Amino acid sequence: MDARDFDRDLHAWLDGELAPDAAARMQAAADASPEFAERVELARQFDRRMRRALVSDPAAAETVRAMLARARSQPEGRLLRLPRGAMKIAAALLLAVTAGMWWTCIPPFECAYLEALESASHDAAAVPGGPELATKFDLPDVLGDALPAKPPAATTLDFYVWHLTGVRLDYVRPDGSAFHVTACDSQNIRPSFRRAVEREGQTWWIADVAGGRIVAFEHPRSDIVFAVTGAKGDDSVFAAAKTLRASIH
Amino acid sequence: MQRREGSPEETQSGPAGVRAALTPDEFETMTAELAQPLMSAALRLTRRPADAEDLVQDTLFRAYRSLGTFQKGTHFKAWLFRILRNAFINRGKREAAAPAAMDFTEIETEGKAPVVPDLTELRDLAALSDEHFDERVMHAVENLPETFRVPMVLFSLGDLSYQEIADTLGIPIGTVMSRLHRARAQMKKELADYARSLRMQVEDK
Numbered sequence: 072m073d074a075r076d077f078d079r080d081l082h083a084w085l086d087g088e089l090a091p092d093a094a095a096r097m098q099a100a101a102d103a104s105p106e107f108a109e110r111v112e113l114a115r116q117f118d119r120r121m122r123r124a125l126v127s128d129p130a131a132a133e134t135v136r137a138m139l140a141r142a143r144s145q146p147e148g149r150l151l152r153l154p155r156g157a158m159k160i161a162a163a164l165l166l167a168v169t170a171g172m173w174w175t176c177i178p179p180f181e182c183a184y185l186e187a188l189e190s191a192s193h194d195a196a197a198v199p200g201g202p203e204l205a206t207k208f209d210l211p212d213v214l215g216d217a218l219p220a221k222p223p224a225a226t227t228l229d230f231y232v233w234h235l236t237g238v239r240l241d242y243v244r245p246d247g248s249a250f251h252v253t254a255c256d257s258q259n260i261r262p263s264f265r266r267a268v269e270r271e272g273q274t275w276w277i278a279d280v281a282g283g284r285i286v287a288f289e290h291p292r293s294d295i296v297f298a299v300t301g302a303k304g305d306d307s308v309f310a311a312a313k314t315l316r317a318s319i320h
Numbered sequence: 321m322q323r324r325e326g327s328p329e330e331t332q333s334g335p336a337g338v339r340a341a342l343t344p345d346e347f348e349t350m351t352a353e354l355a356q357p358l359m360s361a362a363l364r365l366t367r368r369p370a371d372a373e374d375l376v377q378d379t380l381f382r383a384y385r386s387l388g389t390f391q392k393g394t395h396f397k398a399w400l401f402r403i404l405r406n407a408f409i410n411r412g413k414r415e416a417a418a419p420a421a422m423d424f425t426e427i428e429t430e431g432k433a434p435v436v437p438d439l440t441e442l443r444d445l446a447a448l449s450d451e452h453f454d455e456r457v458m459h460a461v462e463n464l465p466e467t468f469r470v471p472m473v474l475f476s477l478g479d480l481s482y483q484e485i486a487d488t489l490g491i492p493i494g495t496v497m498s499r500l501h502r503a504r505a506q507m508k509k510e511l512a513d514y515a516r517s518l519r520m521q522v523e524d525k
Contacts, residue, residue, distance in 0.1 A: 078436045082504055083497050086475075088482045106439060113442045117508065122476055124454040125364065125461065126356045135355035135376065139348045142380035 072100045077107055081114050175265050181280055182263035185298075187230040188287060189280040192251040192300040197224035197239055204238035208254035208295055211318045214311060217242035217250070228255050235260070242311070250301040250311050257296040262287055275312070279303045286312035290319060342390050347383065350396050361401065361477040364461050364469065365408050375411065379404045401478030402488045405470065434505035441512035448515045456514050460507040468503035471496055 077100055083089050084097040101107045173180040191197070205223040212219060220241040228235040237255030244250075262276040270277075276287040286309050287298040299315060301308035342350075351358070358379070362372035382403050390399050448456070464472060474480045474488065482500075486493040 074436050079501060082501060083482070086482070086500075088497065109439065110442065113439075113446050116446055117442075117504070120450070120453055121457050121507070124450075124457045125476055126360050131359035132352060132355040134373065135358060135380075136352055138373075138377045138380050139351060141377065142384045143344060143348065 072096060074106075077110070081110060082118070085111070085114055085118065176263050176278075182266045182276070182278065183230040184228075184260065184262040185266060185276060185278050185280050185285055185287065187228040187235075188253055188255075188262075188296075188298040189283050189285050189300055191226045191228050191237055191239060191255075192253050192283070192285075192298070194224075194226045194239065197226040199224055204236070204254075205240055208238055208297075209319055210238070210240050210252060210254060211315070214242050214252070214318065215244075215314045217244045217311070219243075220249070226253070233260060248307075250299055250308060252311075252315060253298045253300070254295055256294060257289075258294040261289065261296065270309075271313070273316070275309075277309070284308045288312065288316055342387050342392060342396075344384070344387065346392075347387055347390075351380065351383070351400065354397060354400060357397075357477040357479075358400065358404065361404060361473045362408075364458075364473045364477070365404075366411075367462050371411075375404065375407055378407045378411070382407055395484070397478060398480045398484045401474055401480055402484075404478070405474060405488055408470075434502055434509075437505070437508055437512065441516070442508070444515035444519060445508060445512045448511065448518070452514070452518065453511070456511050457507065460510045463510065464503050464506060468499050468506065471499050472503040475500060 077097070080089060080093065080097060084094055089097065101111050169180075171177075176182045199222045202221075202223060204225055210219070210223065220243050223238050223240040226237045226239050228237050235255045235257055237253055239251060239253045241249055241251050266276045266278050267274055268277055269275075273288070276285075278285055282303050283300050284303050284305050285298055285300045287296055289296050297312075297315060297319070299308050299312040301311070358376055359372065362375040362379070363369060366372045366375055379400070383400060386403065390396065461469060461472060471485050471489065474485050475482075480488065482493050482496045485496045489496070
């Protein structure tokens with residue numbers, strides 16, 4: 072074994088990383104050569120001094136203890152410490168899902184217009200005094216077998232940046248059940264087309280909103296939107312809306 | 321190659337491979353005992369005290385979050401230093417972990433071994449006072465290219481075996497052996513040159 076081979080494997084041997092046969096060759100070479108033996112001793116000394124020098128940091132223990140305390144106080148923050156890539160993907164997914172729900176009017180992103188109509192149908196702030204509006208919106212005096220519970224009330228539909236003027240009139244059937252009719256002046260604004268359905272050859276907006284069923288439609292020759300609201304899932308609401316629509320001239 | 325004592329495979333304990341996870345208290349006790357090598361390794365890797373503290377803090381956060389992945393009886397120090405090394409890489413120093421992309425790979429594959437140090441140089445080095453040795457060896461480690469510095473730190477301060485370093489860095493064990501050999505050779509050369517310059521100064525007087 073020459074000096075180059077011996078030097079190449081010397082530290083691996085001292086590190087205990089050589090296979091037994093290679094280690095035995097190193098040992099034999101060191102035993103046979105005073106120079107190799109001296110190199111072994113100098114290498115051992117170098118490693119010992121290097122390790123001692125590298126770890127001589129008297130303040131390390133205190134520093135690490137403080138860091139451990141900080142680290143322990145936040146181990147539950149793991150969700151907030153996701154890799155940035157994962158955070159970005161999660162944020163993008165959340166945004167996409169939210170946008171999709173809004174676009175398709177999936178709760179809690181129901182169509183804001185229909186929500187405002189439903190809210191106006193039982194608006195406590197509505198005030199009597201809407202006969203002129205009822206006339207303007209052409210609300211009938213009889214709707215099937217239901218009669219209006221006058222007087223009509225003036226109301227306002229507030230959603231997003233819009234504030235639409237409207238009127239509400241409650242109709243009572245002979246059996247005592249009731250439904251509400253709301254009409255509003257809705258220039259160039261309509262409920263979401265995602266809530267539009269074709270039924271019996273006509274276009275309707277139908278949704279169950281805030282515990283109530285709402286069926287809306289637009290006047291064929293103006294910007295008035297009508298809505299009939301009643302109990303959630305009540306098919307008679309649609310029947311009333313169909314009657315109302317047929318009565319509008 | 322032999323495995324050094326303390327490798328995960330050697331030190332697994334418990335019947336039928338059943339091993340318990342580490343509790344936070346146990347983790348803190350074991351980590352506190354490794355404070356000096358941990359801080360020193362971070363300092364040798366980053367070369368700046370402020371960065372070293374950030375790196376250790378990041379390592380401890382990561383270690384806490386990964387406590388469930390460590391099992392008693394395995395090599396705790398190797399586990400912690402692997403986290404340290406990964407944290408170091410994630411701090412924007414990925415070049416340190418790219419074995420195939422380093423300049424020295426070419427040298428390694430061409431088999432150009434470092435010059436065998438002269439015995440006189442080694443004796444000069446050994447004659448250095450502790451004060452001078454300690455000062456210069458810090459510089460010598462920090463002057464190593466990252467390709468050599470990272471395995472050197474993992475070995476000297478992390479007590480990782482060659483195989484554990486190879487697994488951590490994703491390089492063959494032979495490359496680990498070669499890089500540690502070259503790292504030591506470079507450090508010895510730097511220290512020996514320094515020792516000779518000191519001796520010449522004394523002789524000039």
